[in-house]
Amino acid sequence: MHKQYPGKVLSILLTSAIALTACTSGGSTDLKQTAPGGAAMPATSGKEGWIVDKETELTVFMQEHPSFPVKSFADSAFLKYILDKTGIKLNIMSVPDGDAYKQKLNLILNSNDLPDIIWNSNNDANINSLGEKGAFLAYDDYLSKLPDIKNTLDQYPDIRKTIAANNNKLYIMPRILFDTMTELFIFRKDILEQEKLEAPKTFDELEKVLLTLKQKYPDKIPWINRSGSEHLMNRLANSWNTGYETATGGFYLNTTTKKYVYGPTEDGFKQMVVWLKKMFDEGLLDKEYALRTTPQWEQAFANEQPLFTIDFISRIQTLNDQYLGKKSNARVVAIAPPKGPTGASGIEGRSPVLANAGIAVSKSSKNPEAAFKFINWIYGAGRDIARYGIEGQTYTKNSDGTISVAAQMQSKSNPTGKDLIKDFGWVYYLNKFEFPLEHEKPLNPNDNKDENLYMYSRKVMEDAKGIVQWDPTLSFDDEQNKVLRSKGTAVTDYFKQNIDKFIMGARPIGEWDAFVKELQSRGLSDLDKVYNDAYQAYLKK
Structure with missing residues (x-):
C-alpha cells in the first residue's frame, strides 16, 4: 500500500467556531480547555492583565469570510472586549475571500506601506521569500517573550518543517487543525435500511448496490460528485494503490519508495479510470460529475436526489439537520471505505498544520513586540475568546475548566437567539484553531440514532482505519517555483483537458499509454x- 495509516484520529469534541456551535447545538456545550502544551490557560482581567504597557493600536490585514462579515471597531463589542482584556485595539482592514483578497494582498506586498500584521498569508512561499529579504520579522527573534507560541511549536514540530522559510526561520504562524479526518463515503442510510442492503465492503459491491438502487429508484442520482474529476481522483486513488494530490499537481508521496511520483503514470491509476468509466457508462456516476458546483450539489441533496457521495464529514451533520428540520425520513451516514482491487482502502487525512493561512508581522510595524505578544495571546490565553467571543455574554467557563455556550445564543433550541457576528461583532478569521463540530451533549459513538449520526460516522471511519496519512506540505525556492508555474501548469492543464474524455468515452482507454507519454513530454x-x-529539504528541517 502506498500510504501508512496514522494513529487513531483525534476526536476532540471542540467547535471550529461558536458560529457553527450556535447553529448546531442547543443549550450548554461542555468542552475541556487547556493551553497548547497542556498548561492551564491564565485568566486576564482589565488593565492588570494587559499584554502591553499602554493602549496600542495594530493594523491588521485580514480575509473576510462571505458568511461572516467583519465589523469596524466602533461597531464590534467583541473587538472592544479584546481591547479591555489585552490593551490592543485592532484596526482590521478586511477584504472578501478569493481573488479580491489575493489581488489586494499582492498590491500591499508590493508597496512600502505594510500593515502591522498580515493575518491570512494566502501564499506562504511568497511571504517567506519576502521575509528572507527583510519585509517580515521572524518569530525566532521574539520567542523568549512568546511562551504560548513556543509551546505550540513544541507540540507541533511539523509547523517549522512545513512553514519555515529556506533559511529555517519562521515568518508565519499557521492555523492549527485538531481534527485530521476530512472526507468519507456517505450513503443514504434510510434507503439502505428500507431495501435491506448491507453497506458495500468493496468497490465491486458498491457497483452492485448502486445498480440495484438505480433500478428501484430511477429518478435518483446513484452517485453524485462536485468540484470536478480531480475530486474523484484524490479520494479514490489510495484504493488502487496510487495517489493524486491536487495541491501538487498529481504528484504524491509513495511511502514504499519514499519518493514523490506522478500518480497518472502508474498502472493502478489507469485501472481506477477504467472502473470510473464503467460506472459512468452504467449510469451510476453522475452524468454531471465533472461540472456540478457545490450549490448544485447542495440543492440536489435538499431535494433528496443523491444516494451516495464522497464528501466532508461535516456534511453528515448539516444534511441530517436539514432533513430533521423539515421532518423528512431521509438520513445520511458514513460507511467504511470500500476496499479496492488489491485490498487497499481509505481517504487521505489532513495535516494539523494548515498552510497558506497564517500570521506574519511586517518590518513596518511601529510596535512589533506588541504585535507578536498579541499573536501569542491568540495561541494561549486568548484562545477561548477568539473561538467563543465575550465571556459572560456569549460563553461561560465552568469550575471544572469546561466551556458552556450561553443559553441566549442562537441554536436549534433557541432559533431566535443572539447571533455572534450580528449582535457582538465576532471576527471569524481571528480564531486560529479549527475544531470538529460539537453536539448538544455527550453521545455514544456506538449509537446510530438520528441525533448521533455524526459521531457514529466518525467511529465508522476510525474503526476501519479509514484515514490515510497525509503528505507533508513542501516549500520551494524561487527557481523551483518557476518550474512549477511553467511546466507544472502545462502538465496539470493537459491532464484536466483529457481525463474526463477517458471517463466519458470520448477518448478510448487504449490511448492511455500514449496520454502518459504526452504528459511526460510536457516536463514530468x-x-x-x-x-x-x-x-x-523538508526531511532535513
Missing part, C-alpha cells in the same frame, strides 16, 4: 526533480 521529469528535492 523536471517536476519530479522539484518535488523530490523539496521533499529531501
